[in-house]
Amino acid sequence: MKRKIVSTLLPMTAIVISTVLAPVAVASAEEVAEAGVVTEANADSKTGFTTTFTYVDENATNVQLMGGFQFYVKDDPKVYANGFTLAAADSINNYLYGPEDWENGLDLCHIYDAGYVTDMIQDEETGEWTYSLDLPGGSYLYQYKVSYDGGETYEAIADPANIPECNAGGAHQTRSKFYVPYDAEKQDEMYDWSWLTPVEDEAARGTIEYSTYEGSLGREQNVEVYLPAGYDPDREEPYKVLYLSHGGGGEEGDWFHQGNATNIVDRLIAAGETEEFLMVTMNNAEYIIEGTRDWDFEKIFDNTKNYLMPYIEENYNVSTEVEDRAYAGLSNGAKTTTMLYYMDPTLFGYYGMFSGSAAWAWPELEDYSDMQQPNIYLAAGFADHLMMQNTYHTDGDKTLIGFKELLDNAGITYNNGGAYVTVQGGHDWFTWPQILKDYVETTLWK
Numbered sequence: 190m191k192r193k194i195v196s197t198l199l200p201m202t203a204i205v206i207s208t209v210l211a212p213v214a215v216a217s218a219e220e221v222a223e224a225g226v227v228t229e230a231n232a233d234s235k236t237g238f239t240t241t242f243t244y245v246d247e248n249a250t251n252v253q254l255m256g257g258f259q260f261y262v263k264d265d266p267k268v269y270a271n272g273f274t275l276a277a278a279d280s281i282n283n284y285l286y287g288p289e290d291w292e293n294g295l296d297l298c299h300i301y302d303a304g305y306v307t308d309m310i311q312d313e314e315t316g317e318w319t320y321s322l323d324l325p326g327g328s329y330l331y332q333y334k335v336s337y338d339g340g341e342t343y344e345a346i347a348d349p350a351n352i353p354e355c356n357a358g359g360a361h362q363t364r365s366k367f368y369v370p371y372d373a374e375k376q377d378e379m380y381d382w383s384w385l386t387p388v389e390d391e392a393a394r395g396t397i398e399y400s401t402y403e404g405s406l407g408r409e410q411n412v413e414v415y416l417p418a419g420y421d422p423d424r425e426e427p428y429k430v431l432y433l434s435h436g437g438g439g440e441e442g443d444w445f446h447q448g449n450a451t452n453i454v455d456r457l458i459a460a461g462e463t464e465e466f467l468m469v470t471m472n473n474a475e476y477i478i479e480g481t482r483d484w485d486f487e488k489i490f491d492n493t494k495n496y497l498m499p500y501i502e503e504n505y506n507v508s509t510e511v512e513d514r515a516y517a518g519l520s521n522g523a524k525t526t527t528m529l530y531y532m533d534p535t536l537f538g539y540y541g542m543f544s545g546s547a548a549w550a551w552p553e554l555e556d557y558s559d560m561q562q563p564n565i566y567l568a569a570g571f572a573d574h575l576m577m578q579n580t581y582h583t584d585g586d587k588t589l590i591g592f593k594e595l596l597d598n599a600g601i602t603y604n605n606g607g608a609y610v611t612v613q614g615g616h617d618w619f620t621w622p623q624i625l626k627d628y629v630e631t632t633l634w635k
Contacts, residue, residue: 224317225350226331226367234323235292236380237372244309244318244333244348251340252309252318256331257302260286261572262295263379263613271574271615281572288322293376299619300572302330302447303364309333326371326380328449330364330618353446358399359411360442379613384456385449385622393418393459395451402500404475405492411441411472412497414505415451417458417465427508429466429634430501432493432537434473434518434525436544437482441470444625447618453626463629469501473518473525484521486528486547493529494536510538515633517541517566519621520575524587534560539633541566543624544616545575546592549585557599565603566632567593568610570620576611605632 224245231239244252261268265284272281286297287305309318334343345363347353353362371381388394395417404410420428433450435443444450450468457463476485476492493516502509516537518526527547530540540563554560569576569589581588593609596602604610610627614620 226348226365228367228369231323235375236323236325236369237375238369239321239323240367240369241319241321242309242331242333242348243350244335245316246318246335247316248337249318249335250338251336251343252311253306253334253343254309254320254331255303255306255334255345257299257327257329257617257619258288258305258322258324259299259301260288260291260297261300262286263298264571268300268572270577271572273574273577288324291323291325293325296377296379297325298379298571298613299327300615300617302617302619303332306334324369325376326369327382327619328366328368328385328622330366330447332364353442355397355399355413355442355446358397358413358442359401360399360413360440360446362440362442362446364447366446384626385452387452388455388459390459393455395420395455395458397445397451400504402497404496405488406475410475410492412500413441413445413470414501415445415454415468416505417467418455420465420467420506422506424506427506427513429464429513429515430469430505430507431466431515431517431539431633432469432471432497434471434516434522436518436520436522437484438474439522440474441472444468444470448622448625450622450625453622454629457626457629464634466634467501467505467507469497471497473522484525486525487532489525490529490532494533511535512538513634515539515541517543517625517628519543519624520545520616523575523589527592530560530563530565534563537563539564539566541628541632542568542589542592543621543628544569544573544589545587546589548587548591548595549580549583551592551595557601560599561601564605564632565596565601566610566628567603568612568624568627570614570616571611572613572615573620574616605635 224243226242228238228240267284309320311318332345334345336343347363348365351365395415398414401409402412433444473489476488478485514537516526523542523545524547526540526542531552577588577590580586581591612623
């Protein structure tokens, strides 16, 4: 089962190349490069910062910027569950704000990490395509949409000057990332997202190991493993381990690149909010059922139990005790987590469902005692369509609320006997980092 590691340990701060600043740094005007994304402190900006995007492609006829630059009013009922309560003729889009509308004090929350599209402006002399935005604090994802035929067709690409680090380890992330700092004078505290930036003490930063394992498909499959700072392969007490699944259309690089999971956990460990543990991300999309968007959960269960877990337990100093391992996932990963819970509730001591469930597959049992054993955690974004949608109470129910009610009916507690967690956000990468932070702080290994 043991496989040779195919890549080296990379420090979590090695996120950007020379044309892009590290996540917390702010450039001066003189440091703006010919290509890439740069965030500058700007006294004239309503947020205190201006972010400028520059793309160079002499063959492009049109270029658009697409990213997570939209907002909604906090707890606006019209936005709840992606507009679940709206009349059929209405749309959640009628209640969203762009960066040009942002004003401090309006309680505008981030939503949709790819919802904003705008045309970039070409400099007639240099040929460079540029666009600038005043944005509040946060971690943002973006792409360029490039046309070579006058705007008839577009290809979405990651910023060539800011390629995701994990792609060098075998991942295929298609969106780039940057961070806007918090300005305490111009922004409300809700825009302080420093909790997902690299911890200041470099010695407290974990690393990611990119490798492959021989999975159930009969070939090498990618896996990424987060090792906490000071990881000791010979430590007498083995480490606990969290397996994290991406969602539909995702892959093993999602949680560490888009979700900033490493930075979040580094900070919580450094603050003494949690003990050191490993995180493992895999590519469950390899088990998609041909011709559909659905995953084959039985095959994922087999791969997880009989291939991935044995590989991790043989190659890393992790505990093999049920109470020391957890499985969690977002969206399709939440469905996967739910299905693993149904198939064997004793395989993991913790199951975390982030934004969705497999409520449709609920097992009708006379005795739910086994399902009462593990720790169950439920969470979703306020504006998340998998909090509640039209599948609710149908044979295809994949909502968080629907699953919560099934647990209630079976006498199974969740969230340590409390209520499910709601954070501000949609079905996006503004929501899931918040959920992971809460999960580790309140539930995991507690």
